Amino acid sequence: HPLFNGRLVSRADELLEEYDYVIVGGGASGLTVANRLSEQPSTTVLVIEAGQFDQNEEFVTIPGLAGGAVSTKYDWNTTYAASEYLGGRNISISQGKIVGGSTKLNRMVFDRGSKSDYDGWETLGNERWDWESLLPYFKKNEIFSPPVDEIREEYNITWDDDAHGYDGYMHSTYSPYIWPTTKNLVEATSSLNIPIPKDQANGNAIGGYFTPHNMDPIDYRRSSADEAYYDTAATRENFHLIADHQATRILTCANSTLKATGFATSSNATIQSVKAKREVVVAAGSLHTPQLLQVSGIGDPALLSSIDIPTVVDLPAVGQSLHDHVYVMVANSVNTTITLASELTSNATFAAEARAQYDTEKRGPLTSPSGDFLLFLPLSIYTNTSASIHAAALASNASLSLPSDAPTEVAAGYAASYHSLNSKLLANDSAFLEVIWADGVLFLGLQHPYSRGSVKAPSSSIFDAPIADAGFLRNPLDTVLLREAVRFARRLVAQPSIAELNPFEVVPGANVTSDADIDQYIKNSASTLWHPAGSCKIGKRDEGGVVDGELKVYGIEGLRVVDASVFPILPASHIMTTVYAVAERAADIIKGVGGAIEMS
Numbered sequence: 387h388p389l390f391n392g393r394l395v396s397r398a399d400e401l402l403e404e405y406d407y408v409i410v411g412g413g414a415s416g417l418t419v420a421n422r423l424s425e426q427p428s429t430t431v432l433v434i435e436a437g438q439f440d441q442n443e444e445f446v447t448i449p450g451l452a453g454g455a456v457s458t459k460y461d462w463n464t465t466y467a468a469s470e471y472l473g474g475r476n477i478s479i480s481q482g483k484i485v486g487g488s489t490k491l492n493r494m495v496f497d498r499g500s501k502s503d504y505d506g507w508e509t510l511g512n513e514r515w516d517w518e519s520l521l522p523y524f525k526k527n528e529i530f531s532p533p534v535d536e537i538r539e540e541y542n543i544t545w546d547d548d549a550h551g552y553d554g555y556m557h558s559t560y561s562p563y564i565w566p567t568t569k570n571l572v573e574a575t576s577s578l579n580i581p582i583p584k585d586q587a588n589g590n591a592i593g594g595y596f597t598p599h600n601m602d603p604i605d606y607r608r609s610s611a612d613e614a615y616y617d618t619a620a621t622r623e624n625f626h627l628i629a630d631h632q633a634t635r636i637l638t639c640a641n642s643t644l645k646a647t648g649f650a651t652s653s654n655a656t657i658q659s660v661k662a663k664r665e666v667v668v669a670a671g672s673l674h675t676p677q678l679l680q681v682s683g684i685g686d687p688a689l690l691s692s693i694d695i696p697t698v699v700d701l702p703a704v705g706q707s708l709h710d711h712v713y714v715m716v717a718n719s720v721n722t723t724i725t726l727a728s729e730l731t732s733n734a735t736f737a738a739e740a741r742a743q744y745d746t747e748k749r750g751p752l753t754s755p756s757g758d759f760l761l762f763l764p765l766s767i768y769t770n771t772s773a774s775i776h777a778a779a780l781a782s783n784a785s786l787s788l789p790s791d792a793p794t795e796v797a798a799g800y801a802a803s804y805h806s807l808n809s810k811l812l813a814n815d816s817a818f819l820e821v822i823w824a825d826g827v828l829f830l831g832l833q834h835p836y837s838r839g840s841v842k843a844p845s846s847s848i849f850d851a852p853i854a855d856a857g858f859l860r861n862p863l864d865t866v867l868l869r870e871a872v873r874f875a876r877r878l879v880a881q882p883s884i885a886e887l888n889p890f891e892v893v894p895g896a897n898v899t900s901d902a903d904i905d906q907y908i909k910n911s912a913s914t915l916w917h918p919a920g921s922c923k924i925g926k927r928d929e930g931g932v933v934d935g936e937l938k939v940y941g942i943e944g945l946r947v948v949d950a951s952v953f954p955i956l957p958a959s960h961i962m963t964t965v966y967a968v969a970e971r972a973a974d975i976i977k978g979v980g981g982a983i984e985m986s
């Protein structure tokens with residue numbers, strides 16, 4: 387008999403001595419892979435998760451309070467390094483430290499990028515990492531439910547049945563309540579002749595679309611990796627999870643074959659270890675995964691020696707190529723009798739009614755995490771300067787995007803990304819800009835940033851926060867792309883259906899119009915949409931890849947990375963569905979089903 391019944395292991399001395407697979411990180415990717423690997427009863431799986439289980443706090447479960455776990459004990463509360471391109475600011479970059487990872491903190495947008503975004507992964511040299519090979523895994527993750535009739539009729543929401551999955555673990559559905567000024571946005575979208583596709587999920591995520599959210603269609607609670615992939619596997623005797631323990635190091639033996647993972651509750655606690663018979667799978671997220679590899683001796687020898695770590699694998703690309711969706715805001719106050727989301731905080735009666743409606747009927751404002759209708763726009767749709775931006779990009783130098791100490795192979799690989807980004811500038815099937823609307827406030831997110839940064843372990847201790855720099859605005863092209871986004875936001879707001887809300891631009895302010903003034907505003911205010919990726923990307927080793935097409939870390943046996951850090955380049959979308967799809971596929975690759983992928 388096992389010592390415990392498949393569920394949570396609360397004491398390290400209850401663990402088995404060895405497992406077939408030890409998975410570091412119980413977030414979106416880690417729990418997905420753990421669930422799928424433990425489907426085979428003879429395969430033992432352990433997940434080590436640094437955070438705790440949540441206590442079903444309302445700020446975690448209620449969609450209308452989504453994001454409420456940010457800055458709590460469930461957040462690593464990390465910040466990006468101060469950057470000269472951001473006027474010396476440190477931007478905070480939340481990451482979940484909780485069973486479920488960032489899927490417990492996120493804003494619940496459950497969308498996919500366009501076909502061309504994923505096909506672009508293959509174009510970068512990653513055979514069979516394209517839309518067609520990922521689509522079955524997007525579906526495998528999902529239990530899709532159409533919108534309720536009232537909201538479908540009121541907003542004319544359409545969807546493509548064939549694009550969705552129905553037998554997965556993650557619930558996805560549309561909010562049964564949509565904040566009413568969303569209608570003004572939809573009308574303005576149409577009046578600018580921006581397309582409204584049938585569904586974002588079928589590879590054509592261009593234009594304005596209604597997005598589903600990761601929530602249960604019966605009780606309208608958040609569906610996270612915890613409910614989806616942990617709860618559904620937790621009765622399996624071969625699946626163990628230890629929470630509140632942080633992996634400190636991946637232990638290797640002399641011939642570089644991986645043996646085990648060390649872990650501990652805190653920096654001054656005793657470090658214990660657990661063996662992996664087959665593999666250690668790292669799923670600690672884009673900032674912590676490269677740090678864990680580095681403190682384990684896998685990385686750039688120069689960095690490793692500076693923190694007194696002997697080099698096990700000379701792999702300078704570890705932690706490089708980090709990028710993220712950077713955004714700026716154009717904020718208008720509005721003056722209207724239409725109900726606004728601010729009533730939830732400013733009007734106690736409204737808030738109490740909304741709460742009662744949620745509790746009794748599972749309807750009303752608290753079922754919406756907001757952001758129900760999003761715009762994803764190719765450059766030529768949001769500016770008429772795309773040709774000159776393209777010409778400037780061709781005349782510019784790819785190295786402007788990279789940190790000055792970027793290793794040669796990273797620069798070599800980035801050259802291909804640069805070329806691909808340049809061609810996207812003129813493409814109509816790939817979005818450069820996302821617009822998120824909240825009653826007159828517009829969040830303008832750059833979907834294909836040129837700039838790259840890095841993650842570096844600051845010391846040999848995993849308990850010291852990684853030094854992460856997303857490289858925001860390093861390449862001046864990114865500022866130009868956002869500058870045009872600010873101008874587009876004003877054109878959008880000038881459309882009659884939004885003008886009737888009597889908008890008044892509070893930030894940056896109507897007097898901020900020149901290139902120089904807008905650029906200064908961008909520098910002083912740009913921030914993150916919480917989508918760090920790329921820091922252990924799939925790719926050829928001499929082109930800055932950290933993992934091969936089967937997600938195996940180069941130069942060592944028995945070690946894979948399966949989280950957002952493997953993305954070669956960000957898709958134009960929120961990224962959780964892509965994380966799930968990659969992780970679902972990783973599980974098949976590890977099990978040896980679904981076809982091996984070769985790298986040429």
Ligand SMILES: Cc1cc2nc3c(=O)[nH]c(=O)nc-3n(C[C@H](O)[C@H](O)[C@H](O)COP(=O)(O)OP(=O)(O)OC[C@H]3O[C@@H](n4cnc5c(N)ncnc54)[C@H](O)[C@@H]3O)c2cc1C
Nearest residue numbers: 411413414415436487488492493494495633950960961962
């Ligand atoms: C505030 C916020 C809002 C977001 N909004 C959206 C949205 O609306 N839509 C969307 O699609 N995406 C959104 N995202 C992004 C999305 O949630 C993430 O991209 C996704 O969860 C990443 O999955 P992952 O597996 O790579 O990492 P995570 O889900 O973050 O999981 C990593 C896990 O590893 C654990 N870990 C780290 N280091 C160690 C260690 N040494 N030992 C043990 N465990 C460790 C962490 O505690 C964490 O639980 C948002 C993210 C945040 C933070």
